[in-house]
Amino acid sequence: xxxxxxVFVLVIDSLGIGAMPDSEKYGDVGVNTLGHIxxxxxxxxxxxxxxxxxxNLCDLDGLAPVEKPQGYFMEMFETSxxxxxxxxxxxxxxxxxxxxxxxxxxTGFPPELIAELEKRCGRKVIGNKSASGTEILDELxxxxxxxxxxxxxxxxxxVLQICGNEETFGLDELYRCCEIAREITMKxxxxxxxxIARPYLGKKKGEFVRTSNRHDYAIKxxxxxxxxxxxxxxxxxxxxxxxNDIFVGEGITDVYKSKSSVHGMEQTIEIAGKDFKGxxxxxLVDFDALWGHRRNAIGYGEELEKFxxxxxxxxxxxxxxxxxxxxxxxxxDPTYTGTDHTRERVPFLAYSKGFxxxxxxxxxxxxxxxxxxxxxxxxxxxxxxxxxxxxxGQLK
Numbered sequence: 001x002x003x004x005x006x007v008f009v010l011v012i013d014s015l016g017i018g019a020m021p022d023s024e025k026y027g028d029v030g031v032n033t034l035g036h037i038x039x040x041x042x043x044x045x046x047x048x049x050x051x052x053x054x055x056n057l058c059d060l061d062g063l064a065p066v067e068k069p070q071g072y073f074m075e076m077f078e079t080s081x082x083x084x085x086x087x088x089x090x091x092x093x094x095x096x097x098x099x100x101x102x103x104x105x106x107t108g109f110p111p112e113l114i115a116e117l118e119k120r121c122g123r124k125v126i127g128n129k130s131a132s133g134t135e136i137l138d139e140l141x142x143x144x145x146x147x148x149x150x151x152x153x154x155x156x157x158x159v160l161q162i163c164g165n166e167e168t169f170g171l172d173e174l175y176r177c178c179e180i181a182r183e184i185t186m187k188x189x190x191x192x193x194x195x196i197a198r199p200y201l202g203k204k205k206g207e208f209v210r211t212s213n214r215h216d217y218a219i220k221x222x223x224x225x226x227x228x229x230x231x232x233x234x235x236x237x238x239x240x241x242x243x244n245d246i247f248v249g250e251g252i253t254d255v256y257k258s259k260s261s262v263h264g265m266e267q268t269i270e271i272a273g274k275d276f277k278g279x280x281x282x283x284l285v286d287f288d289a290l291w292g293h294r295r296n297a298i299g300y301g302e303e304l305e306k307f308x309x310x311x312x313x314x315x316x317x318x319x320x321x322x323x324x325x326x327x328x329x330x331x332x333d334p335t336y337t338g339t340d341h342t343r344e345r346v347p348f349l350a351y352s353k354g355f356x357x358x359x360x361x362x363x364x365x366x367x368x369x370x371x372x373x374x375x376x377x378x379x380x381x382x383x384x385x386x387x388x389x390x391x392x393g394q395l396k
Contacts, residue, residue, distance in 0.1 A: 003392065004323040004352065007374050008268065008280045008314070011089070011243075012307065014288035016331020016344025017058050017075065023343040026083055028331075031342040033292070033300075034058055036335040041301040046308040048315060052326070052349045056360065071351040072395055074361035076327065076369055079387055083343040084157050086193045086218060088329025089246045089283070093225035093371040094386030101158030101193035105130045105340075109152070109160065113190050120184070121177045123150040130154050132294065132339065137163065137200055137208040144169065145203065150177060155293070156340030158193035160185055166199045171213055174199055182217040194218045194245075212259040216245035223385050226371030227251025227281070233380055236278035240267050243281045253278075261286035261303060265310035272317040279374060283329075292332025293339050300334050320354040323377070323395070325370060350395055357396045364389055 016033040023031060038044055038060040046054070046063070053069035054060070080087045080097035087097045104110075108128040118125050126140050126149045136153050144151050144165065151163035160181055164174030174197050182195040195217040202208035227237050228251040237251055241258045249255075256271070258264035261284035271280050284307065291300035311326075318324060331344030348361075348369065368388020375382055376390040 002378055003321075003395070004377050005277055005319070005321045006280065007278075007323045007325065007377065008272070008318070009092075009282065009325045009327070009370060009374075010268070011092075011281075011283045012287055012304075012326065012328050013085070013283055013285045014292045014330055014332035014341065015328035015346065016333065016342060017347050018345055020077060020343050020345055026343040027340075028083075028333075028336070028342045028344075031331055031333040031336050031344055033331040033333045033342065033344060034347075035060060036333055037297050037301045037304070038063060040297040040335065044301060045305050048308045048312040049304075049326075049349070052351045053358070053360075054347065054349060057347060057349075069358045071349055071355070071358060072361055072391075073350070073359075074348050074391075075345045075363040076348050076367050077345050077363065077365045078330075078343070079366040079368070083330045083341045084193060085288075085329055086158075086246055088346075088367060089243070090221050090225065091367040091387070092327070092329070093221075093227055093247075093251075094368050094382055094388055095221050095223060095225055096368075096385070096387045097222070102191055103156065103158050104154045104192070105156050108154065110190065113184060114152070116184055117152070117181055120180045121150060123148060123177070125150050125152045127151045127153045130156065133161070133163075133198060133210060134208075137202075137210075138205050141165065141200065141202070141208050142204060154192075156338065159196055160192050160194075161196045161198050163198045163200060166201055166211060166213065171199055175215060178215065178217055186219070191219070212257070216242055218245055218248050220248045221250055224383055225251055226375050226382065226386070227279075229375060229380050229383070230279060230378065233378070235378060236276045238271060238276070238278070238280040240264050240271070240280065241283035242285055243283050246283070262306055262310065265307060265314065269310065269314050269317055272314060272322075288332050288341075292334050292341070295334045295336075295339065297334040315351065318353055320352070322352060324351040325349070325373075326351075327367070327370060329367075352395070355396065361391060361394055364391070
């Protein structure tokens with residue numbers, strides 16, 4: 001029997017809560033995104049996450065557990081191999097990824113790939129290395145504007161990114177080149193999880209700013225997900241942020257693009273005021289992109305405080321038969337070395353005004369618990385390949 005009419009899933013992108021048992025194999029030792037942020041923050045203020053139970057679940061410096069939490073909470077361990085956006089989100093919706101997506105962090109892309117990209121786009125490639133989005137613009141954007149050359153770079157993720165100035169390169173041209181890059185990188189030995197268009201504005205170093213017209217060209221999930229099942233059974237699946245890109249539109253019925261994580265929460269609050277039956281699936285990317293990768297613990301903590309303020313508004317807007325789930329897709333400890341994601345377990349926080357109980361639930365061994373719980377709520381069965389165990393019966 002359906003318990004909840006609407007389910008809101010908020011993914012705080014990269015909010016890990018401690019190392020996985022196999023984290024060392026990924027080069028991650030002693031990582032803890034949220035725990036280390038709490039240690040760095042003075043007067044860390046996230047009262048709404050606290051009242052749901054985040055400090056009851058995690059040992060957080062300066063934040064006390066609440067006596068009567070208003071939600072259920074547990075740890076989720078990742079079954080899939082990897083620590084990237086797509087692996088984490090796909091697993092939430094039932095996909096078990098056994099082979100991690102390829103990265104080109106240390107070497108840049110092979111000469112053969114670059115040669116084919118240059119030939120088909122009709123532009124010379126500059127960059128071809130791992131870099132942060134702001135650094136690569138300061139280094140090469142003036143050359144791109146002057147010559148029409150194309151900035152291609154990667155990161156610690158499985159991505160090929162192309163920068164283009166919206167005024168001189170043009171958005172349509174940037175998207176065209178990214179579509180070509182996506183086609184080229186479907187080749188097995190070059191296959192990356194995402195090709196990302198990175199438009200920007202500005203004319204000289206120090207002025208360059210990336211715009212919200214980013215577009216991700218991901219590969220399709222390797223099988224149907226819980227989202228496909230929901231959509232196929234007449235339920236609404238509303239995407240906020242980059243969810244639509246991560247799933248390449250598979251199983252999505254409505255799309256909201258976000259300019260920032262704060263904007264994404266504002267959109268979610270707006271959606272909560274509408275009448276629909278199904279799921280609102282939200283990715284809040286700034287935590288990862290602006291703070292985790294740039295190793296800025298204070299910025300990350302302050303972003304969490306902004307999120308928490310909007311969370312309080314969202315919670316007040318929810319109806320008694322709504323379910324709110326807050327989780328993450330991987331870690332990105334801003335106190336750790338390098339700029340890569342970190343292999344971590346993640347939180348599962350559940351809140352509803354209709355709850356009569358609360359408390360700690362046993363840890364689960366797959367992020368797929370999110371999708372499995374949603375499917376059971378709507379009386380739907382997962383497909384045979386899907387992983388994850390429902391906890392719907394424990395949310396009372």
